[in-house]
Amino acid sequence: LKLIITGAPASGKGTQCENLKVKYDLKHLSTGDMLREAVANGTPTGIKAKEYMDSGKLVPDTVVCGIISDSLSSCATGFLLDGFPRTSSQAETLNSLMHDNGLGSIDCVIYLDVNEESLVERVTGRRIDPETGNSYHVKFKPCTDPEVTQRLIQRSDDTEEKVKVRLQEFRANVDAVNGAYGDKVKTVDGNKSVEEVWEQIREIVDKV
Numbered sequence: 301l302k303l304i305i306t307g308a309p310a311s312g313k314g315t316q317c318e319n320l321k322v323k324y325d326l327k328h329l330s331t332g333d334m335l336r337e338a339v340a341n342g343t344p345t346g347i348k349a350k351e352y353m354d355s356g357k358l359v360p361d362t363v364v365c366g367i368i369s370d371s372l373s374s375c376a377t378g379f380l381l382d383g384f385p386r387t388s389s390q391a392e393t394l395n396s397l398m399h400d401n402g403l404g405s406i407d408c409v410i411y412l413d414v415n416e417e418s419l420v421e422r423v424t425g426r427r428i429d430p431e432t433g434n435s436y437h438v439k440f441k442p443c444t445d446p447e448v449t450q451r452l453i454q455r456s457d458d459t460e461e462k463v464k465v466r467l468q469e470f471r472a473n474v475d476a477v478n479g480a481y482g483d484k485v486k487t488v489d490g491n492k493s494v495e496e497v498w499e500q501i502r503e504i505v506d507k508v
């Protein structure tokens with residue numbers, strides 16, 4: 301199974317990937333997570349990516365395609381792409397990478413559709429545990445362990461100002477990216493609760 305999950309910043313991609321990767325035994329490939337790790341480790345990729353990520357802008361295609369190319373080559377059984385492709389050029393690169401690695405084509409694109417007001421609320425309320433990488437939300441998924449709660453941090457791009465830039469980048473590219481996959485794109489109402497969104501996704505993926 302080869303899936304893409306797409307949607308605006310904080311639409312719930314990472315949250316639903318936790319369910320998807322377990323249920324369908326998929327390798328979760330999040331370019332956002334990979335880039336944040338590269339930045340934290342100060343690798344050449346991280347150094348190139350940092351200023352873009354800090355301002356909420358997309359990292360250049362060549363940098364992102366480099367990291368995805370490395371991980372795809374070891375993914376014959378199935379994968380779940382989270383946050384990639386984000387531009388039509390990335391979609392083209394993905395197409396040729398899959399062809400070159402004998403991986404066939406994408407089976408389904410899950411598009412999480414969430415209204416803007418909810419996106420801002422989800423971004424500003426998100427908290428991360430720096431030790432485990434687990435994600436929480438002050439209102440929708442509060443952390444219940446006091447020890448963990450006191451070490452929670454906010455992602456540096458999770459401010460209202462930066463989410464505006466991230467949303468602009470998203471809006472500028474969403475039609476072109478979804479357009480590249482035609483009727484493989486399945487839109488999910490992402491405004492609902494985590495469980496209700498997961499129900500919709502499961503129904504779609506079970507039919508793929």
Ligand code: AP5
Pocket residue numbers: 307308309310311312313314315316331332333335352353354356357358359360361364382383384385386390422423425426427435436437440441457466490491492493494495497
């Ligand atoms: P990336 O990390 O991919 O960020 P993003 O797309 O902005 O998405 P997020 O990770 O913020 O949100 P999510 O959809 O995973 O939501 P989550 O489940 O966490 O990318 C970061 C940056 O890296 C980009 O800005 C760019 O610079 C660069 N980059 C990455 N990929 C790139 C690419 N391909 N090309 C170029 N540049 C790239 O949920 C969010 C919050 O909401 C959480 O607190 C969660 O608990 C809560 N929540 C989730 N679902 C629900 C629900 N149903 N109801 C209530 N709350 C919910």
Ligand code: ZN
Pocket residue numbers: 313314330332
């Ligand atoms: Zn994410």
